[in-house]
Amino acid sequence: MQASSSPTPEPSVEAWRAVASLYHAYFTGIVLFSVSRLGPARARELVYEIFCRQRRERFLPGLKKLNIDHLPPAVAAAQYHYLSNHIGGVSVEYMYESDRKAWIRYAAPRWIWSGTALCGIPPEVSQAMLLGWHAQNGSMLNNPRLGFVCTKQTVDGQSGLEGYYCEYESDLQPHERLRFARHEDAPDFEPAKAPQLPIENWPPARLAKAHRNYAMEYVRSAFPTALELWGPEEATHRLRMAAKMVGMQFYHEVAQGLGAGFAPDAAGFALFLAALGEAHGNPSSIERRGNACVVTQTGWAFREGLDEWVPELGLAWNGLLEGALYAHNRRIQMQFHAHESSSGTSVLTWTLQD
Structure with a gap:
């Protein structure tokens, strides 16, 4: 099999969705791995x-991009979470009550803790998401009166994760920016009254790419954070272990999205790797070198723009493909190498041998 110089066909919508599914599962897997191996406190x-x-x-850049930075703080914050998550394919609702009070509701099924993963997420880990983002929107907007009130949590067996942004009469202390009011209930969602995005007019391909990028961004945030908290050795080990498990579990689903029909040999897995690279937006080629198949990928969408990085993290990311290979054919030998070209472009190579 020789490298081809002919243009590679545009990946299908199903291929982009397959990549989104892989990263979606990987992020959830990283959190579950942390809960089970390190305990709820460190996962939190x-x-x-x-x-x-x-x-x-x-x-803040998102508020400007969505053209909602001129709105009252509570409304702008709630609309941001509605619109940005809506683009990502999340089941989310927005309900305006006043210029100083606006609701957001992440309805079932929850995207971030999909399927049975919901059963493995401790309440304090779900709260950490609110503490890290929703409770801090006021400080980002230089409005110390803006806080978030959580009225339900799906991980507590309630109907969704919901709450509202509220602009109070006086400044809030840091510990007051998130509070819980389980006796309150969100109003019903009325789609016609919700803010609209032009994505209703987007073709399926553009929407699928947006979903892919949305899911990938969660993992792109997890890598430098793990590096900061755990250091290179531990971050690489834990992220790689989770990646292998997810790669094994999701290989067949991803392969089907990429086109399926990959023969259970080295050549077949080479085709899988090349198709996966193309679905990331990275040109990939395959060539035969003696008894080995070599896949070369130019560019690394996942790595681009991540300044906090060490080479070991490449091995962690490649764990997804190690796990996929286990499911494809555990007898195949694979070597992975990443380097930069003279122009500064990432070049990834996999050498596969039956």
Whole structure:
């Protein structure tokens, strides 16, 4: 099999959705792995720091991009979570009550803790997400009166994760920015009254790409956070272990999305790797070198823009493909190498041999 110089066909909508599914599962797997191996307290710390990172990097630019930065603080914060999660394919609702009070509700089934994973998430880990993001929106907006009130949590067996942004009469102390009011209940969602995005007019391909990027961004936030909290050795070990498990469990689902029909040999897995690279937006080629198949990928969508990085984290990410290989054919030998070209572009190679 020789490397092809002909243009690679545009990946299908199903291929982009397959990549989104893989990263979605990987993020949930990282959290569950942390809960089961390190305990709820350290998993809570990880989730809190991940959502702090996302808030710092995405909230204010997102308000401007969505053209809602001119709205009252409570309304702008609630609309941001509704619109941004809606783009990502999350089941989410928004209910306006006043300029100083606006609701947000993540309805069942929960995206972030999908399927039976919901049963393994401790309440304090779910709270960490609110503490890291929702409770801090007021400080990001330089409004010390804005807080978040949580009225339900799905991980407590309630009907969803819901609550409202409230602008109080006086400044809040840090511990007052998140409070719980389980006796309150969100009003009914009326789609016609919710803010609208042009995604209703987006073609399926653009929407599928948005879903892919949304899911990938969660893991892109988890990697530098784990590096910061655990150090290179422990972060690599834990992220790689979780990746292997997820890769094994989701290989067949992802392969089907990429086109299925991958023969259970080295050549078949080479085709899988190349298709997966293309679905990330990274050109990939395959060539035969003696008895081995070599896959070369130019560019690394997952790695781009992550300044907090050590080479070992590449091995952690590649754990997804190690796990996938176990499910494809555990007898195949695979070597992985990542380097930068003279132009600074990431180049990844996998050498596969039956």
